Amino acid sequence: MNLFEDFGLDNQIVTTIKELGYTTPTEIQEMSIPRIIEGKDVIGESATGSGKTLAFGLGMVKQVKPGQGLQALILTPTRELTEQVTNSLKQLSRNLKIIPIYGGVSIEPQIHNLQRAEVVIATPGRLLDHMERRTINISKIKLLVLDEADRMLDMGFIDDVEKIIRICPKQRQTLFFSATISQKIKHLADRYMISPSNVSAANQVDPEKLKQVYYNVHKSMKFSLLMHLLEQEKSGLVMVFCNSRNTTDFVVKNLKANKINAIAIHGGLSQNKRTNTMELFNKGKVDVLVCTDVAARGLHISNVSHIYNYEIPKDAKDYIHRIGRTARAGEKGKAVNILCEYDYDNFSRIRREYSEFSIEKVENPSIKVLNFSVETSYNRPARFGRRPFRSESSRFSNGPRTSRFSGSNESRRSESSRFSNSDGPRRSFNRSDREEGTRKRYFSHRRT
Ligand code: ADP
Numbered sequence: 418m419n420l421f422e423d424f425g426l427d428n429q430i431v432t433t434i435k436e437l438g439y440t441t442p443t444e445i446q447e448m449s450i451p452r453i454i455e456g457k458d459v460i461g462e463s464a465t466g467s468g469k470t471l472a473f474g475l476g477m478v479k480q481v482k483p484g485q486g487l488q489a490l491i492l493t494p495t496r497e498l499t500e501q502v503t504n505s506l507k508q509l510s511r512n513l514k515i516i517p518i519y520g521g522v523s524i525e526p527q528i529h530n531l532q533r534a535e536v537v538i539a540t541p542g543r544l545l546d547h548m549e550r551r552t553i554n555i556s557k558i559k560l561l562v563l564d565e566a567d568r569m570l571d572m573g574f575i576d577d578v579e580k581i582i583r584i585c586p587k588q589r590q591t592l593f594f595s596a597t598i599s600q601k602i603k604h605l606a607d608r609y610m611i612s613p614s615n616v617s618a619a620n621q622v623d624p625e626k627l628k629q630v631y632y633n634v635h636k637s638m639k640f641s642l643l644m645h646l647l648e649q650e651k652s653g654l655v656m657v658f659c660n661s662r663n664t665t666d667f668v669v670k671n672l673k674a675n676k677i678n679a680i681a682i683h684g685g686l687s688q689n690k691r692t693n694t695m696e697l698f699n700k701g702k703v704d705v706l707v708c709t710d711v712a713a714r715g716l717h718i719s720n721v722s723h724i725y726n727y728e729i730p731k732d733a734k735d736y737i738h739r740i741g742r743t744a745r746a747g748e749k750g751k752a753v754n755i756l757c758e759y760d761y762d763n764f765s766r767i768r769r770e771y772s773e774f775s776i777e778k779v780e781n782p783s784i785k786v787l788n789f790s791v792e793t794s795y796n797r798p799a800r801f802g803r804r805p806f807r808s809e810s811s812r813f814s815n816g817p818r819t820s821r822f823s824g825s826n827e828s829r830r831s832e833s834s835r836f837s838n839s840d841g842p843r844r845s846f847n848r849s850d851r852e853e854g855t856r857k858r859y860f861s862h863r864r865t
Pocket residue numbers: 438439440441442443446463464465466467468469470471715717746
């Protein structure tokens with residue numbers, strides 16, 4: 418099968434899909450759509466950007482009939498995703514009343530809109546709020562979708578999600594979509610799905626299309642290296658990922674000071690500000706979007722040529738989400754990891770969990786050391802103590818400060834062994850391991 422016509426869909430929707438410019442189904446679509454339109458429960462696993470929305474969107478088109486009240490409920494973890502999914506689904510069906518529901522904005526218009534809703538896309542918190550106020554009636558739901566299920570659970574929505582599922586009618590179709598399927602999701606599926614089909618197009622990062630590299634620098638050189646790469650590499654839109662809001666603000670501030678057209682997006686910004694930011698970026702009025710994982714999850718951004726990981730995410734799944742922002746829909750992309758000591762643990766974890774990735778080490782270029790301003794609120798990650806960051810150049814000219822890890826085996830070990838992904842899953846030592854000096858050294862950098 419390789420055309421949308423082959424799924425046995427109505428002519429009208431096939432035409433709509435063509436109008437949207439999609440010619441062939443993506444892997445996850447090919448695997449999940451036949452089961453979805455049969456009305457089966459499905460757990461679908463595939464990376465960000467692989468077209469999951471259309472898969473459950475076709476379920477919506479199949480199940481929901483105009484004029485029969487609220488029949489489909491789609492849960493998403495963030496406001497942005499709610500907006501995005503709403504827009505995508507509206508493109509699929511112009512005659513269904515599709516209503517987004519999320520917190521952080523006035524509830525009154527939502528109450529009004531809900532009266533005519535046939536499909537609701539919602540974040541769990543605000544949805545429960547409506548349920549408590551009895552401003553939504555979910556007793557006729559035929560289709561329930563958990564989109565970005567892993568993220569939803571990571572964000573602590575499990576109790577809310579369960580509460581919602583339990584109130585939905587038992588006679589329904591349930592779909593879970595996620596970039597990764599965790600144990601928690603499996604448990605949830607055991608409790609609330611009926612003989613679900615598992616379909617997975619996981620780890621579909623195409624090495625031909627996505628190049629992954631890493632640099633290893635002293636932490637005082639991270640910013641200068643980022644600047645250098647932004648200037649050297651020919652790129653389109655760029656996303657820079659940080660692990661915290663503070664770092665995000667710090668990076669943006671200093672990029673701007675260096676005349677880079679950058680903007681931040683993180684959970685601390687108001688809804689309006691976030692929406693405006695996304696518009697600027699999507700229209701190409703901003704070149705670099707600096708963001709945290711939560712803010713970036715699932716955003717529809719096309720033409721991202723480069724992903725920079727200014728900090729390596731703690732959760733390996735976030736790495737997948739991050740790199741999934743580029744090399745979309747056949748385009749080429751590059752993911753650049755800027756490592757310093759505090760990233761080693763996280764980076765090793767990614768190498769271990771996704772040992773199939775080849776992430777090439779690049780030698781450090783000779784770079785100009787930049788003077789940059791310091792945000793008083795910017796602190797280095799807590800484990801490096803409480804002292805605020807001082808100017809990079811002043812710290813650099815004093816030579817790199819001795820870190821708590823320097824002088825250990827680690828700093829003397831070669832790069833290749835440090836991040837080797839050939840050391841297999843984590844295991845405890847037994848005596849023979851201890852006798853094998855090399856093996857012991859492989860593990861010695863893990864400080865957990
Ligand atoms: P996911 O939910 O898996 O992250 P999305 O559903 O947001 O992915 O889709 C990512 C992008 O791919 C969207 O811009 C969408 O319009 C596009 N897309 C979806 N299906 C196809 C297809 N079959 N062919 C080409 N592009 C597609």
